[in-house]
Amino acid sequence: MKPVDFNFERPASLTDALELMSRDDMNVVALAGGQSLLPMMNFRMVRPDILVDLNGLDELRGSEIGPDRARIGAMTRYSDLASNAELMARLPLLASALPHVANSAIRNRGTLGGSIAMADPTTEMPAVMLALGATIRLASRDGERSVAADDFYLGYYESALESGELVIAIDVPTAAPGDAFGFYEVARRRGDRAMAGAAIARRNHEPRIAFFSVSDRPVRGFSAERILGENAASVEAAEGSLKEIDFHGDLHGGPDLKRHLARIVLRRAWAELQP
Amino acid sequence: MSRLHRVTIEINGEQVTASIAARVNLIDFIRTEAGFTGSHLGCEHGVCGACTIEVDGAAVRGCLMLAVQADGANVVTVEGLAGMGRAKNLRAAFLAENALQCGYCTPGMLVSALEYIESGESSDRATIRAHMAGNYCRCTGYQAIVDAIAAVIESGEGA
Ligand SMILES: Cc1cc2nc3c(=O)[nH]c(=O)nc-3n(C[C@H](O)[C@H](O)[C@H](O)COP(=O)(O)OP(=O)(O)OC[C@H]3O[C@@H](n4cnc5c(N)ncnc54)[C@H](O)[C@@H]3O)c2cc1C
Ligand code: FES
Ligand code: FES
Numbered sequence: 001m002k003p004v005d006f007n008f009e010r011p012a013s014l015t016d017a018l019e020l021m022s023r024d025d026m027n028v029v030a031l032a033g034g035q036s037l038l039p040m041m042n043f044r045m046v047r048p049d050i051l052v053d054l055n056g057l058d059e060l061r062g063s064e065i066g067p068d069r070a071r072i073g074a075m076t077r078y079s080d081l082a083s084n085a086e087l088m089a090r091l092p093l094l095a096s097a098l099p100h101v102a103n104s105a106i107r108n109r110g111t112l113g114g115s116i117a118m119a120d121p122t123t124e125m126p127a128v129m130l131a132l133g134a135t136i137r138l139a140s141r142d143g144e145r146s147v148a149a150d151d152f153y154l155g156y157y158e159s160a161l162e163s164g165e166l167v168i169a170i171d172v173p174t175a176a177p178g179d180a181f182g183f184y185e186v187a188r189r190r191g192d193r194a195m196a197g198a199a200i201a202r203r204n205h206e207p208r209i210a211f212f213s214v215s216d217r218p219v220r221g222f223s224a225e226r227i228l229g230e231n232a233a234s235v236e237a238a239e240g241s242l243k244e245i246d247f248h249g250d251l252h253g254g255p256d257l258k259r260h261l262a263r264i265v266l267r268r269a270w271a272e273l274q275p
Numbered sequence: 276m277s278r279l280h281r282v283t284i285e286i287n288g289e290q291v292t293a294s295i296a297a298r299v300n301l302i303d304f305i306r307t308e309a310g311f312t313g314s315h316l317g318c319e320h321g322v323c324g325a326c327t328i329e330v331d332g333a334a335v336r337g338c339l340m341l342a343v344q345a346d347g348a349n350v351v352t353v354e355g356l357a358g359m360g361r362a363k364n365l366r367a368a369f370l371a372e373n374a375l376q377c378g379y380c381t382p383g384m385l386v387s388a389l390e391y392i393e394s395g396e397s398s399d400r401a402t403i404r405a406h407m408a409g410n411y412c413r414c415t416g417y418q419a420i421v422d423a424i425a426a427v428i429e430s431g432e433g434a
Contacts, residue, residue: 008277038339079333104334106409
């Protein structure tokens with residue numbers, strides 16, 4: 001289907017973009033890669049009065065790599081990330097997850113900031129950022145603020161992003177010697193949204209374990225983290241502890257299927273950390 | 276009614292200018308304003324891959340880009356591949372292997388396959404399938420499409 005008629009703006013600076021986003025008398029919607037938004041507009045689930053195209057904002061595109069963290073601009077495309085060898089070497093968990101995001105043509109347009117803002121519980125990037133303990137940087141006309149990935153996701157397609165705000169960057173802790181990472185997802189076909197997945201980052205013997213496509217948002221397995229932090233071999237006990245997660249079903253099946261798949265993806269992602 | 280946007284896009288080497296509403300997607304622009312009807316719309320939500328075209332050298336979903344966003348861009352469709360003599364071996368292999376029947380998916384298949392071959396990837400069938408997983412074909416059953424791509428890579432003569 002075709003989208004409703006709307007006005008199109010392509011601001012040349014973040015300041016102009018935030019000014020447009022601050023209008024509360026109309027439905028103002030930001031357009032990043034468009035790989036989720038344009039389908040929703042074609043289905044007329046989203047009907048913007050004004051579409052604010054962020055693709056002219058070079059200041060939001062690209063990455064800076066510091067000694068222990070990388071700052072990734074919101075408009076950096078998946079394909080920009082994957083082709084940045086230095087960044088991928090410093091963020092091995094992100095490198096493992098990227099090939100599972102849709103397919104090449106969608107990765108050539110889709111952006112990291114768009115995926116973070118979309119808060120789609122079935123997608124890889126929010127869980128990867130949760131496992132890595134990333135911080136999401138937001139801006140509005142009134143200023144900037146940062147929200148930890150742990151506090152950002154509130155439910156299906158719902159995040160701490162407020163009206164008038166844009167995601168401008170994601171600050172991601174980079175890998176240090178001794179850190180280990182694991183990623184595993186189950187999907188019907190490569191590039192399809194996952195039926196379930198797990199992303200694990202272990203630093204100083206402390207794992208952070210994030211699941212996606214098992215609940216209404218990306219979720220951590222706190223007990224599993226504690227159990228595996230104490231004894232890396234107690235995978236079975238860690239699997240048993242996943243009962244604490246609030247599993248939600250989807251088109252693939254109910255909460256029981258999700259619980260079953262969560263155990264499997266945990267086991268397989270954890271196996272990747274072992275030397 | 277929203278205002279019209281004057282947009283100029285280079286399509287298969289031709290500069291095409293038109294005044295359009297912002298909601299017109301790039302494939303509709305290519306088909307109706309430029310008259311290149313090789314690019315197809317299937318699902319219009321990014322799933323089927325029939326609309327895959329090259330924009331500034333990258334394979335993208337034409338249905339998930341607005342024509343206004345392509346103002347000043349360089350677009351290549353299946354007609355452009357033929358016109359510029361690109362993907363000659365790939366096109367020949369699609370014919371030789373019967374990698375199309377109705378042909379609706381083929382313009383998108385060729386662009387996705389070309390991206391794969393030009394990036395120097397292997398002829399391993401599972402890897403080819405993983406790359407092509409976003410392009411649906413309702414006729415061939417995919418075997419012949421994978422055969423065609425593998426044959427081009429194995430010949431070592433490029434796309
Ligand atoms: C067939 C298909 C398969 C897919 N499979 C996967 C998959 O397996 N895994 C996966 O992760 N994704 C998948 N996607 C989604 C894709 O990765 C999207 O690109 C991504 O979810 C959104 O990024 P975008 O840049 O395209 O954002 P858009 O589609 O442009 O925007 C998404 C939403 O976020 C808002 N937004 C965007 N940027 C900002 C910002 N900077 N600040 C505030 N709000 C913002 C928009 O207003 C909109 O509501 C798939 C998409 C398709 C069409
Ligand atoms: S028409 Fe674009 S992906 Fe189906
Ligand atoms: S040849 Fe008919 S859809 Fe592929």
